[in-house]
Amino acid sequence: MRIRTQLQLILTVAAGVVLVVAGLAWQSRRAAHDAEAEQERSRTVARHAAALLLLTQEYPRYFEDRVAEQWRERHGALVVELGLPASPAGEWAGLDALRESARRLPLLFDLLAGLTEAPETAFTARRAEFLVDQMxxxxxxLADGIYRWSREAAAVQQAAARRYRWISVSSLALLVALLLGQSIVIARRMVGPxxxxxxxxxxxxxGDLSVKVGLDSDDELGHLARGFDSMTSSISERRDELRGEMQRRVASEQRLTDITNNIPALIGYFDADLQLGFANGPALRRFGVDPARxxxxxxxxxxxxxxYAQHEPFLPRVLAGERVTLDAESxxxxxxxxxxxxxxxxxxADGRVVGFYAMTFDVTALKLAEAARAAGELRLRTITDHLPALISYVDEHHVIRFCNGTYRAWLGVDPSELIGKPLxxxxxxxxxxxxxxxxxxALRGERVEFEVASMVRGASRHLRTEYIPDVGADGHVAGVYALSADITALKEAEARMSEQARRDPLTGLPNRxxxxxxxDEALAxxxxxxxxxxxxxxxxxxFKAINDTHGHQGxxxxxQEFARRMLGSVRSTDTVARLAGDEFVVVLEGLNIGQEAEQVARKILGGMKPPFAVGAAALPVTTSIGVVVSGGGPEDGASLMSRADEALYRAKRSGRNTFAVSAY
Structure with a gap:
């Protein structure tokens, strides 16, 4: 049998075996790859679900918009992964249930987020707890279902990997056996030649092209040897031609390599005469260039x-050796x-510019995004500039990075002058x-609220300030958002209300x-x-007779006149108060001896002697006074009032218009 015939038979058998082995190996490898992809997909979904669970637990703590936005991003990524098409191996039976469970979550989250706008009541709190528990x-x-999916995907992947290893080992053994058989044939007929x-x-x-095989046999190897001898002769003749051709090919391959290293979008090559030499597929399709021409x-x-008109002004620069970047529009x-x-x-190689590469990127989406971002920032700036509050951002080094227009209205400072300044x-x-x-x-991650009074442009302002830390994904606090609301009017109203609650509205004296x-303070x-x-x-x-005769107005x-005369009879440091009806109390502090109180009582009685003018009538008005003196002992206010009341009644029994003193 001729070597060619024998080799053809061997090669046919070998080719058949290799194709069968390759087919089996490819199928098993494809199955293992699909199972691995399905496992990786289940792991990705599991990570999204774990992150979603953490964000679900975090959001009800402060109801932050940042957490809500992260929750929705995670949920969107999870839904996208669950919605990917099934692998060739088929889709896991429980995926539909997982998708349905994922679709229910935004409804619950929107209900929970909506509670942040509702008044804070016990009902809303219970509603929020219920929604959080349900979510x-x-x-x-959902996470449990994903875990089952991941375990089943892992089992499928392991089985596919085992099957691939078994086929690989079996294929290798078969190829080794085939190679051994071929080696025996080659050793018999081909080793010597x-x-x-x-x-x-x-x-x-x-490099010795003069060497010859010198084989004269009439079989295929003999023909091959004679052909080889002829080839070496021709190679010597064409060697110089091949060297020149190789230099041209190296230069061409270098250009293709440079293009391959810069292929983000549309790529073309033009020579120094602006003749097109190369264009990649996207460029051919975009500009309608015929690849054959x-x-x-x-x-x-x-x-x-x-x-071209947008490129033309820059061509002299690039042909002069300068790298140029330009923006174009069509x-x-x-x-x-x-x-x-x-x-x-x-x-x-000689330093001359022989052409240039044109690399074009479609930045339409970036331009639109920049315009949208600029418009959004302008809207947010307009909103914040008209809010009745100071809004700013202070970085971790206590440097102002943003402040709204209210700084101009309240502080008389242009916000642009504050940017970059230390706080x-x-x-x-x-x-x-x-x-x-x-x-x-706040820079340690704590949300802080406080009220403080400050002098602003010569006036006192009460500000309620809230510091909200800017916490990054890695937990680092990059800065603090500061919101200060002016509550001066509220504080002043509270002070007025507090004062009114502690004053008798008729006489203006302190009430009970x-x-x-x-x-209590005086006793201390x-x-x-x-x-x-x-x-x-x-x-x-x-006093009842006065009311009966002259009415309540009288x-x-x-x-009122009684209160005025009493104030005129005591020191400004003493306290005169109206308890109720016609009952009054005077507190005298800083006495040297207790008898000084009797002198004040006589002064009060004397102050009441001039008649009181009530309309056209002049009324004689007198008072009875009970006096008690405390020597700094453990007595409290209640016991003093009780003793003074007893002394008052003794003065009444003594005929009124007099005073009685409790024992010192």
């Missing part, structure tokens, strides 16, 4: 007059398409010292509530100083 249960159920041919080839490889196009005919399907073009000169320079050392501790807490406060001071304190209990004699006039 956590739903998310946990091939050895001679190998020696000749080695000589040619070493690439060399016939100039830059103008390939790009079109409008696009109209496509009725809309504008924006490009960023990079022109890269191709410099030859202490912007608001002053005193105000900065008030807030530094709270700012440090304020009397109790002042009495008396104990510390050791000086006596006196308390007087007064009422107007026969009685009110008497009470």
């Amino acid at each position: 956590i249960n739903e998310t946990q159920g 091939l050895t001679r041919i190998e020696r000749a080839v080695a000589g040619v490889e070493s 690439v060399g016939e196009y100039t830059m103008r005919s390939a790009l079109g007059d409008d696009v 109209v496509r399907h009725g809309g504008s398409v924006h490009f960023q073009v990079h022109l890269v000169p191709d410099v030859g 202490s320079d912007a608001i002053g050392p005193a105000v900065y010292a008030q807030r530094r501790a709270q700012l440090e807490r 509530r304020q009397l109790n406060e002042r009495l 001071r008396s104990r510390r100083s050791g000086r006596p304190l006196a308390l007087m209990f007064l009422d107007i004699d026969h 009685g009110d006039i008497v009470l």
Whole structure:
């Protein structure tokens, strides 16, 4: 049998075996790859579900928009992964249930997010707890289903891997057996002649083209040897031609390599005469260039007059060896398409520019996004500039990076002048010292709220300030968002209400509530100083008759005048209060001896002697006074009032218009 026939038979058998082995190996490898992809997909979904569970637990703590946005991004990524087409191996049976569970989550989350706008009541709190529990249960159920899916995918992948290893080992064994059989045939018929041919080839490889095989047999190897001898003769003749051709091919391959290293979008090559030499597939399709006629196009005919006109001003620079970047625009399907073009000169070995590469990127989406972002920032700036609050952002180094227009209205400072300034320079050392501790807490990740009074442009302002830390995904606090609302009017209203609640509206004197406060304070001071304190209990004699005769309006006039005369009879440091009706109390502090209280009582009685003018009538009004003196002992206000009341009734029994003193 001729070597060719024998080899053809061997090669046919070998080719059949290799094809069968390759087919089996490919199928098993494909199955293993599909199972691995399905496992990786289940792991990706599991990571999204775990992150979603964490965000679901975090969001109800502060109801932050940032957490809500991350939750929706994670949920969207999870839904996208669950919605991917099934692998060739088929889809896991439980995926539909997982998709349905994932579709229910946004409904629950939107209900929970909506509760942040509702008034905070017990019902909304219970509703929020119910929704959070339901979302956590739903998310946990989803995670459990994903875990089962992942385990089943892992089992399928392991089985496919085992099957691939078994087929690979079996294939290798079969190929080894086939190779062994071929080696036996080759050893019998081909080793000797091939050895001679190998020696000749080695000589040619070493550069000796004069070596010959010299085999005269009439079989295939003989013909091969004679052909080899003829070939070495022709190789010697064409060696110089091949060297020149190789240099041209190396230069061409270098250009193709440079293009391959810069292939983000549309790529073309033009020579120094602006003749098109190469264009990649996207460029051919975008500009409608016929691939079979690439060399016939100039830059103008390939790009079109409008696009070429945008490139033309930059061509002298790139042909001079300068790398140029430009922006271009064209109209496509009725809309504008924006490009960023990079022109890269191709410099030859002699330093001359022989052409240039044109690399074009479609940046339409980026341009639109930049315009949308700029419009969004303008809207947000307009909103924040008109909010009745100071809004700013302070970085971790206490430097202002943003502030709204309210700084101009409240502080008289242009916001642009504050950007980049240290906070202490912007608001002053005193105000900065008030807030530094709270700012440090916020930069440690704590949300801080506080109220502080500051002098702003010569006036006192009460500000309620909230510091919200800017926490990154890695947990690092990059800065603090600061919101300060002016609550000066609220504080002033609270002060007025507090004062009104502690004053008698008819006489303007302190009422019982304020009397109790002042009495306790006076007793404390008396104990510390050791000086006596006196308390007087007064009422107007026969006040009911005055009311019956002159009406309540007349009685009110008497009470007001009585209060005025009492104030004129005591020191400004003493306290005069109205308890109720016609009952009054006087607290005398800082006495040297208890008898000083009797002198004040006589002065009050004397002050009441002039008649009271009630309309056209002049009424005689008198008062009875009960006096008690405390020597700084453990007595409290209630016991003093009780003793003064007893002394008052003794004065009444003594005929009124007099005073009685409790024992010192």
